[in-house]
Amino acid sequence: MQYWLMKSEPDEVSIDDVLAAPKHIVSWFGVRNYQARNFMRDAMRPGDGVLFYHSSCAQPGVAGLAEVASAAYPDATQFEAGGKYHDPKATAEQPRWSAVDVRALKKTRLLPLAEMRTIPALEDMVLLQKGSRLSITPVSAGQWNTIVKLLNKG
DNA sequence: GCCAACGTTGGC
DNA sequence: GCCAACGTTGGC
Numbered sequence: 001m002q003y004w005l006m007k008s009e010p011d012e013v014s015i016d017d018v019l020a021a022p023k024h025i026v027s028w029f030g031v032r033n034y035q036a037r038n039f040m041r042d043a044m045r046p047g048d049g050v051l052f053y054h055s056s057c058a059q060p061g062v063a064g065l066a067e068v069a070s071a072a073y074p075d076a077t078q079f080e081a082g083g084k085y086h087d088p089k090a091t092a093e094q095p096r097w098s099a100v101d102v103r104a105l106k107k108t109r110l111l112p113l114a115e116m117r118t119i120p121a122l123e124d125m126v127l128l129q130k131g132s133r134l135s136i137t138p139v140s141a142g143q144w145n146t147i148v149k150l151l152n153k154g
Numbered sequence: 155g156c157c158a159a160c161g162t163t164g165g166c
Numbered sequence: 167g168c169c170a171a172c173g174t175t176g177g178c
Contacts, residue, residue, distance in 0.1 A: 007176090033161075056176055113177080131159040133175050156178085163172080 002048045003139040004039070004068070005127055006102065007055040015052050015064035018104035029075045029099040030085050036136040041072040041098040049144055050102060053127070054110070055135075061112040062147060070101035108151040121146045 006028065008014070018026050031037055050066035074095035077085035090096040116122050126137035139147075 009176095035161095060177070133160060135175085158177100159175085161172105161174080163170105165170095166168090 002043065002045070003051070003141065003144040004044065004048060005051040005053050005062070005125075005137045005139050006066070007053045007135045009056045010054045010063070011057065014054065015066075015104055015107045018052070018066065018102065019064075019107060021104075024104040025069050025101050026104075027099050028102050029077050031075070031099070031135060032085065032087075032097060033135065036134055037098050039136045039138065040100050043138075044068050044072060044100055046070060049139075051139060051144070051147060052102075052104065059110055059112060061110045061114075061116070062108065062151070063110055064107045065105045065148070065151075066102050067105060068100055069103040072098040072100050075099040111147065111150055115150075116147075119146065119150070 013026060018024055028040070031040065046068050048068040050068060051062045052064040052066045054060055054063045074092075075085070075097040076099075077083055078087040078090040078095060078097045079092065080086050085097075087096055113127075116125070117128060122128060122143055125139065125143055126132055126134065
């Protein structure tokens, strides 16, 4: 059992959007960064905890709790010629990019990035490191517990 | 819109 | 393999 933080632009897919989807599940496609892909393909397991993070918006921060709902599978958008996520070097035999299913569990209060930066127990979070841009980052059990408590505190 | 930081590409 | 140029991310 591991924990992750996954960034989504709420203009694209917000926590509300996922909760409105059938079974509260969406496919996490479109990742085009090798490190993030490797986390999905090599380390994520169904049931892993996910902090659903809203990025590139007025109020960046953790907006909900979710879980990994599938093993990794080839991201179909890499094969879509002319599509935004097309990768001409990817083939069905040798897919390059992976996706996983993510199930939203609950919307929480927004835990702003700025507040997270003030919490000493979170200072080692990959998200908070200088220059960190990864859309999927690991979260330690201690960081997860700290954040869940902060979310419940309201 | 700005810009720091990072990742990728491609010439050599 | 080096590295300059370019593109992207994402907070502010």
